Amino acid sequence: MKFKELPKKWKRKIVILSFISALFLLLLVIFNIFLVSYRAENERQRVKLVKDDSELIGERIEIQRDGTASVKANLYVPDSMNDERLPVVFNIHGGGFVGGDADVLDTQSERIANEWNVVVVTINYTKADVKPISYGSEEIRDVVLYFADNAEVYGVDPSKFTLMGYSAGAYYAADSTRLLQLADFDMASLVLCYPWTTGLKVDKLEKDFPPTLFILSGQDPISQKAKSYVKDMESAGLEVEVIEYENAVHSFIESNNPEGMVEGTVDMSDVINTEQESLAREAEAAISEWIKLR
Template structure:
């Protein structure tokens, strides 16, 4: 990519982010404070109905977009659905994109957000022992890396939701932006490419729930990572949709318009996958004692 093309891309991304920031959302926009660092932009969702005194489980959700695109607002209705039907407290993370900070920075944002809400569990009526991370595509890679980073820091999650995740960024076609997205060497860090991590780094990770697309260049990575976790006795649930296109859960939502991947068939698969995720997340949280 020529430098002029790169600059055009970056300007287009900046304009898109400015537009996303003006969109109305169902949840509540919030900035997670961090000492000495820029706060983390998130959107918060609570169920319409909750039992008196009920402490809700928590899911930190990360959208896709190849690390440089997309926005948390594009998963607004997905987060509403999970909040109401699990029920759960959803933290929809609008992580810093890779053209601004390396991907590892986004993982640190997730970890700091988890720590903040764990420390303020009583204020939000949430269960600190029932926290989970989840993401889609590039967001799945961020979630997987954050789960490992949190475990290394002593935080045990209830589970991790990995929806057609990237787990080995060295397998992706090398784009011009990859060097600034992964300056610390994508093939050398367990956080960036957990599929390549040593067994001792992955053993003992929190249970994982996988959604895999049949028509997807990331399919092999997701399956391979699930198998590695299974071999290391990490509890894994996995469901593959052979006819699903990459991104089918996101693009068939009302926030997406004009995406060529949308179709009635893909929408039915999307709804089934939503039901599966709600069922498995609910079961995962139920295994934790109050």
Template sequence: MTLADTLKGMIGLDPTAHADADMKAVLAALKELNPKPIEECSVAEAREQPTPADAVRKLMTQAGHAARLPLEVEAVQSEDTVIPGAAGSNPARIYRPAGDGPFPLILYFHGGGWVIADLDVYDATPRSIAAQSNAIVVSAHYRQAPEHKLPAAHEDAFAAWRWIVESAASLGGDPSRIAVMGESAGANLAINVAIHARDSGLRAPLHQALIYPVASNNIVSISYEENRSAKPLNKKMMLWFVQNVINDEGDLKSPLIDVVSADLSNLPPTVVVTAGIDPLRSDGEKLAEKLRDAGVAVEHRNYQGATHEFFGMAPVVQAARDAQTFVSLAQRQAFGGVPLEEAP
């Protein structure tokens, strides 16, 4: 049997059948919220749909599922602000861990296909990472499509990087210790920030953490076919996002989207996190391979029983707790803290 035959046989199967039990509980909670499929929504409707973060909050209120955040995470203080974008200002949220600085800094970009979601939907990840990496995390919003198509979000991300480099000391941070991080479309922005910093002669990130990144224009990859009907992200949703963000089909060849075709040399040490039940898994795998080929130090971990969006679900999903520990140890190592191989 050929690979094409195998993939054809997967069509119609439920890829979430082999999800971890706690992951299935989140998917069940999301289903109870009755979201309309994003690919069937107008953009305005899509932005109002229940999210996986809503499902986690719902689950935490149910008997037997209640989970408490670690004290270190509860101690993180956050404040909303605005920062310069490429065409005006954008919302941002600054997360500060307990203790005295100066702290390392991490610039974080949320997901949502460059179209939906905001700082509130993606509050959990930067809050947890601030505590675990003992760093100030700045979650930077950006202009979204289709109102602002490619490269608007990327230009805002570049502006956010320039701002954090210039403002590190006034934020209580160490200007010599700044990293970048993102989830999904935000991970795409994060690695493009590192590329932009290299090419523009700006201070480079010490480290980049790429959580299930959008990294190629290949929509017939193994993971796209395996997970064409997955939840909470499937193939039709990804096509909906892409069609909203591009100006024309030529944009699909842009290295901003097809990152695996970009020059990836001289980028900072990188961690890549992927999920088994995710159309974007192959993107992350290919990107890790291309980074290694370019001489970049890369660590990649795949969480086979997890779905897209799992990373911020640490209160209720073990794989998220494991992945956050993996990422934060790598960040602390990059900042000169506990080496990854010596961490408890």
């Protein structure tokens, strides 16, 4: 039957359905254009954070994985490293899940490697605009397991591994710790600095989840929201400690380093200043002492 021979009510239905289908396809095209543009802009911003190899303090390494893409990381060892097996701090940058780069932790990672006498590894996990958040967590898990498997090569002690993350990086650190337990590897400790906790579920954690230190900022809504997650962990009987810096703001620890002071379009004067830098160094010292006790 030809279209013109159809009853009027069926003609109307077909026209309406055709219109809806065309509108849906148009919206899909617009969304794909937006997504491509969004990813491209995020990548442009991330590239700005990458140091030239000649300027990087750490050593660039690439962790090979079976059947999937490798993971890029930066390695820092203390100047006085000897035959002693050292702890490892896996230092996870933030950036709202779609921003940031391991290079932004370059100066800080060298400093804590020497001041804490630890090996530091910063990890360039794949951002959430490219792959799901779970993919980045798996990358971090695999890097930790790589260093555990190659402990003799790097002179490290797998029983003294710590994951430390900032904001979105803290989410990744917590989720990776959970994945590591599922892989039968226990971290010695976990440090979550002003963590993004939405989406983290305490009921998914094992009873022997590692001791967790929360570094919270008194002037930061994300830190304040994290307190409910702290309470959930405590209610579950997990070992938790909280240090809150009343005058600190979000990202005060990692931002007060040379990489955090690069020229940008956003005024960072409330984050990058002498008061916040002093609090950052105080927090780093407290984290170091806490890790040593684990």
